[in-house]
Amino acid sequence: GALKELRAFHSVSNAVTTHFLQAFAGAIGQYLANSPVFEALPVPALQRQPFSATPGWDNIQTIFPFLLCHPAGAAEKRPLNCAETARNYRALQESTRGNERVQLAQPVVCGKRDGMDVSALRMCVSSRLVVEVMQQNGGNEQAVIERALRALDKVAQLVQAA
Numbered sequence: 001g002a003l004k005e006l007r008a009f010h011s012v013s014n015a016v017t018t019h020f021l022q023a024f025a026g027a028i029g030q031y032l033a034n035s036p037v038f039e040a041l042p043v044p045a046l047q048r049q050p051f052s053a054t055p056g057w058d059n060i061q062t063i064f065p066f067l068l069c070h071p072a073g074a075a076e077k078r079p080l081n082c083a084e085t086a087r088n089y090r091a092l093q094e095s096t097r098g099n100e101r102v103q104l105a106q107p108v109v110c111g112k113r114d115g116m117d118v119s120a121l122r123m124c125v126s127s128r129l130v131v132e133v134m135q136q137n138g139g140n141e142q143a144v145i146e147r148a149l150r151a152l153d154k155v156a157q158l159v160q161a162a
Contacts, residue, residue, distance in 0.1 A: 009127040012134050014056055020133050020141045021060040024125050027145045028064050031152055037159045038152070039077050041065040041110065041120055065110070065120040071160045080159070082109060082119045088158050089121060104151065121155070123148060 009017075032040040046059050068085050069077040080088070085107045092104065105122035112118065125148075133141045 005128060005131070008131045008135070012130055016134065017130050018057040018060065020130055020144075021057050021062060021125060023141055024129075024145055024148065025061050025064075028123055028148060028152075029061075031149055032064065032066050035152070035156060036077070037069050037071050037156045039067040039069050039079060041067065062125045063105075064123040065108075066123070067110075067118055067120055068155070068159050079113050079116075079118045082107065082117045084162070085119045085121065088155065088162065091158050092155055104155070123152065 029040065032038045043061055043063065043065065046061070067077075067079040068088055069079050072078070089104065089107050105124055107119035107121055109117055110120045129144055133144050
């Protein structure tokens with residue numbers, strides 16, 4: 001199964017992969033930055049030296065960790081605690097049964113804020129999505145990006161309803 005997926009991924013040109021990943025990263029990054037219920041966590045720049053002398057798609061961020069934050073209009077975002085984040089994660093899984101599937105990476109404890117443990121959720125773009133852009137959407141990357149943004153919309157709705 002993994003070899004079949006790898007072959008399919010390698011059938012997509014580097015230029016197409018790079019373009020899609022840049023568009024995806026830009027859309028997700030902008031969404032997280034502009035939402036009152038998300039706080040994007042910093043991700044160090046990928047360093048592929050000495051493995052690759054020329055920058056390519058594998059230097060583009062593909063994992064987007066973020067905290068969920070209370071929707072109150074405070075000057076500074078206040079993250080949900082680990083239990084609240086886990087509750088929203090489970091609610092997301094339940095709210096999408098029978099609808100378009102939404103799956104984010106499970107919460108991971110990532111530190112403390114104001115003495116409180118906080119955990120992050122993660123949006124990831126996979127080689128499977130790159131292949132989907134070409135095979136199922138005829139190169140229409142926007143459809144895949146919009147589906148990812150709808151997933152974040154669902155999370156935001158759950159946080160705001162809590």
